[in-house]
Amino acid sequence: MIWNLSFGWLFMAVGTVCILSFIFALALNAIIGRDGFGPFGTMAVLTGGFFASIYAVNAYGISLRKVQEAAFAGLGGAFVILLFLLLVKGVIRRI
Numbered sequence: 001m002i003w004n005l006s007f008g009w010l011f012m013a014v015g016t017v018c019i020l021s022f023i024f025a026l027a028l029n030a031i032i033g034r035d036g037f038g039p040f041g042t043m044a045v046l047t048g049g050f051f052a053s054i055y056a057v058n059a060y061g062i063s064l065r066k067v068q069e070a071a072f073a074g075l076g077g078a079f080v081i082l083l084f085l086l087l088v089k090g091v092i093r094r095i
Contacts, residue, residue, distance in 0.1 A: 014047070021046035035090060045085060046078045053077020
């Protein structure tokens with residue numbers, strides 16, 4: 001799905017995801033505090049996780065024909081990656 005987009009649409013998709021991730025990361029940074037990655041780090045993790053999970057789902061063989069399916073797969077993967085990284089950081093800080 002991602003590789004079928006032209007440069008303009010891909011640029012707008014990445015920009016939209018970055019903006020929404022940053023807004024969410026600001027709120028999440030206020031909740032998590034020092035245990036998080038800061039707003040820009042969380043935004044980078046969420047944006048990277050969003051597109052990486054869509055790519056992984058497509059590479060696995062699942063076709064994401066609708067935007068809702070792609071958004072659900074992207075959000076789910078982004079939050080799983082963020083949760084994993086926060087758990088790893090929390091364990092490392094407490095060792």
